[in-house]
Amino acid sequence: MHLPPIIRKALPADIPGILSLQKANQQSQGGKLSAELPAERLAEMLSDTTQIVACRGEQVVGFLLTTSQAINRRYPAPVLEKTIEAFGAIEPDTYIYGPVCVSASERGQGLAQRLFQRLLELEPGRQGVLFIRDDNPASLSAHRKMGMASVAQFHFKGGLFHVFAYRAA
Numbered sequence: 001m002h003l004p005p006i007i008r009k010a011l012p013a014d015i016p017g018i019l020s021l022q023k024a025n026q027q028s029q030g031g032k033l034s035a036e037l038p039a040e041r042l043a044e045m046l047s048d049t050t051q052i053v054a055c056r057g058e059q060v061v062g063f064l065l066t067t068s069q070a071i072n073r074r075y076p077a078p079v080l081e082k083t084i085e086a087f088g089a090i091e092p093d094t095y096i097y098g099p100v101c102v103s104a105s106e107r108g109q110g111l112a113q114r115l116f117q118r119l120l121e122l123e124p125g126r127q128g129v130l131f132i133r134d135d136n137p138a139s140l141s142a143h144r145k146m147g148m149a150s151v152a153q154f155h156f157k158g159g160l161f162h163v164f165a166y167r168a169a
Contacts, residue, residue, distance in 0.1 A: 005061050007118045010051035015042050017060030025101050032136050033099055049095055050122045052115050062102040064115040066095045079156050083131040086152040087163045097130040112142045120168040127167045134160035
């Protein structure tokens with residue numbers, strides 16, 4: 001039995017590992033990630049909001065990224081605009097949660113929940129909002145296990161999306 005991965009705030013040195021895990025989990029590779037964030041954007045996000053990684057040694061085996069509303073406005077994504085519109089209760093310091101990604105070798109062990117718990121510890125009192133495609137039952141289930149509930153839905157590019165929101169205690 002091996003020890004669980006270390007979960008911590010991401011550092012600039014983690015960007016290559018995040019990029020590698022992100023690439024391996026793109027829809028084009030059979031994964032569920034639909035956006036591919038470039039290194040420059042990840043670096044900007046690291047300096048702006050809390051990013052969480054799970055590491056096994058030097059290898060990033062999971063990540064949970066967040067985006068501030070300011071960065072989201074600089075790099076508008078129509079699906080995020082629909083998420084915010086559908087939710088309708090955005091506060092000034094609300095951040096956008098996601099993507100969250102766990103390597104295939106670590107799935108089914110509660111790592112996504114542990115990443116989320118670490119985020120909540122580092123962002124007390126703040127509201128987060130996210131979307132999940134209806135055709136991603138594993139993610140819907142994982143986020144419900146984290147205590148989140150769908151607060152709205154919307155259709156976008158032929159898909160049904162669920163909006164989840166939460167506040168760190």
